[in-house]
Structure formats: C-alpha cells, structure tokens
Amino acid sequence: MKILVIEDEAKTVQLIKQGLEEQLWEVDIAYDGLIGLQLATRNNYTLIISDIILPGISGLELCRQLRSKGVVSPIILLTALSTTDDKIIGLDAGADDYLAKPFEFRELMARIRALTRRNIGSIQTANLLKIADLEMDLDAKTVTRDGKDIALTAKEFLLLEYFIRHQGRVISKVELAEKIWDITFDTGTNVIEVYINFLRKKIDKDFEPKLLHTQIGMGYVMKK
Amino acid sequence: MKILVIEDEAKTVQLIKQGLEEQLWEVDIAYDGLIGLQLATRNNYTLIISDIILPGISGLELCRQLRSKGVVSPIILLTALSTTDDKIIGLDAGADDYLAKPFEFRELMARIRALTRRNIGSIQTANLLKIADLEMDLDAKTVTRDGKDIALTAKEFLLLEYFIRHQGRVISKVELAEKIWDITFDTGTNVIEVYINFLRKKIDKDFEPKLLHTQIGMGYVMKK
DNA sequence: CTTCAATTACGAGTATTTTCATGGTATTTC
C-alpha cells in the first residue's frame, strides 16, 4: 500500500505525507518530475499524487508518459490551475482525478479512498506483473512460470515486461525497436526475431498455453 | 457502452442525454431513485450518473445499496450540495466522482472518459470497429463474425479496416490502390479483385447478410 | 583470459502477395 507524491512545495508535501502516514500509507516523495517518473515506472504504486507545475517535466507530461508505458496506477493531479480547460487537459492526459488547490485534506483523503477502494485485492500491492501463470517481480527482477524460476537477461526482461504491460495488443517490430532497443528500425537487423526466440525458449517452450504469438506481417502479441 | 442517468430535473436530463448521445453513448434515464436502483441492478452499465436529491431514495442511499449488492459500475454524483463534507459523504457512499452543479458539460465528459478508460479489460477500452455482427479489434488485430474468430493476413486486415471505416460509401479501385497498396492504379494488375475475393471468402462466405458488395464500374461498398 | 550477453549472418521453411489464365456476368452498342 504505497503512495507516490510528486510535489516540489515543501509545505504541501509535509502536509500530505503526514496525513497519509497517519492513515498507515507508506509514502514516497519526489520533488522533481523526472525523479517521479522514474519511481513511478519502477514501482507499482497503489496511487500517485502529482502537482502539475514541477521541476523536470510537468505533471501532465508525467501522466502521458506513464500511461504510454503501461503504468496503470491511479493518478490524482493537484494544482492551482483550476479552469475547466485545465481539468479536461489533465483528465485526458490520463489522470483519474483532478483537485484544485487550495483543497481540504479531508477531501483528498476521500478521493484517495474512492480511487483505491476497488483495487484492493485486484491490483497487487507488490511489484508484480502477471499473465496466466507467468509472473514477473519488478523489484527482485525475477520471473516464474507455473511456480518455476526462469532466468532472463536484462534485454529479455525488458522485452517481457513490455509485452506483459501491453498484453492483448499486437506490437510491431518498429515499436519494439523504438521502445526496447531505442533504434530506428532498419531492416538490416534481426535482433528482434532472435530475442523473441530467446524469450519463447524460456517462457513458452516447456509450458502451455503458449503466450507469445506472432501475427505475420504485423508483429507479436502476448495473450492467453 | 450504456450509461444510466438518474435525475429528476428535466432540463438537466435533456442536456446530458443529448450530449452523451452525440458521443455515441446509449443512454437510459430514470427520474426516480427507486427506478434507478432497479435499472442499475438489472443492467450492467458502463457508468452511472446520479443526482443526490431525488424522489424515491437519495443518490447517496442509491450508491450504498448498489455497492452492497456488488454492482461495480463507476458512479458520478451530480449535485448542488458542494461543501467538502457533502463531497466526502458522497465519495464514501461508494461514488467514484463528485461534480458540483452548475458544471460545464465538457468537464463531465472528461470525467466520464477518465472513469471509463480503464474499465473494460485491464488497460484501455478496446479499440473496436463494427458493422452488423462483424467486429475488428484494432489493438489485438483480431476479427470475429457472429462471435467466430476469423484469421486475416496483414493486407486483408488493412483492406477490411478501410472498408469498415468507410462503410456505406462506394470505394473505387483507384482509391484502394492508392490507400492500401500505395500504387498508382495501372490496369496491369488485378490484385484488388483477388483480395476482394480473399476477404469475401473469409468474412462473407459462411455468413448472412453479405457485407461486401460490388458496384460494377464504380467499385466496392461495405454495408448491411 | 574467460564468460556471458548482445548482436549479426545466413539458410530453410512457410505464409503471404502477386501474377496469370480462364470463364462468367453485366453493360453497351448496333
């Protein structure tokens, strides 16, 4: 049950942190947008509270990037900008709620309860990603299928993480090249095919059902 | 994709209903809390919008009863009562969001998007195109007709997508050549006819009604 | 120097895309 607070104003941070800890939440703080982004990507927070105006990158950009990376933690944006347009932009950037400063702490708490209520039990508090009987622990960097340990290299791990976070969607090689290898996809390489093969040997070969499927001419999908 | 609106004030109802229908939502209306409760219990709405002050039972009581019955549809409470305490009571009754009247319709829409975004499936709402009983999922790159899976190749998928997106309009071969094959249509090829034939075998052959029709001398149309 | 991860090279096998040949059907022309 961890909450990430991204806010550069010390007083507000203090207020929120203390209040949350009284409610027995574990609280991480980031004073900078980029740090927040890193923390939020690495850990699987129950909830993220972020200011919009931040050093590094803005809260809006943070939302967009987190969502595009497949992070699903609820996000509450907290800001002095309170016109209807600001709210719409915030919500459409991927935020779940938008609270204008100054706000009453009790209302923030109520909105946190509302957003976390339905997740308890369903979203794992641990830093786990799952599909079928395949689990990956993002902290421990371990992967198991059907309870058995599977050793992955760093690239393989990244690749699998991307697939699990986007399960059900066909991912093109161009997208993989950009997101995992950070290269523009020139047909001169076949790293991707090779790595798909590596992954399959490890996570699918000795198991059923197969999870990593190819859609010829389109890309690859991870699904049950 | 159905929304239930529970509200006794005719003007507000009219505004919301019309706006939602423009966004292609199906809308049910209840003018009374008890009717709303019945409808919400029986149907599995994507979202419920309710006033607090209602004939029958109040919006708060409605929330509590729905949640205790295991109804999980997101609920937005809409009301003139806008003190912090009112909001807290509303959210703790089981509502997911609380919007004070008067509100801007655009903000309501943004909050609806925020609440429905994550609902279906784990990530975002599926990216579906439909005509009659034929559905295509643009993310998973899957196609079904009458619930049965149909396997398409990349080109076939592109072609079908183009037809569904432009259903009801006759598409010339010149247009298909340009948009799907990226070629200038020289009469030297009949790829298009061949692919129309491929598509028909897969999506029309074993089904009724036929969806892909020929307009001799003009092109092809997809329609019911 | 050794080891292991990451990438490249390449041939084989398969699926897809395109071409070609033929026959059928609608449309136009006389």
Next chain:
DNA sequence: GAAATACCATGAAAATACTCGTAATTGAAG
C-alpha cells in the same frame, strides 16, 4: 434482341516477403 465489349470472379501457380532456428561474431565485465 444479339453481339461485342468491358468488367469481374476464381483457381492455381509463381514470386516474394516474412519468420525461425542455429551458429558465428562482437563486445563488455569480471
């Protein structure tokens, strides 16, 4: 209304593109 013409459907075969698996190479870390 019949013949000629344009247009379309279809099956099969050829050409191409795509993917897979293995092996070889590079490169970095210990």
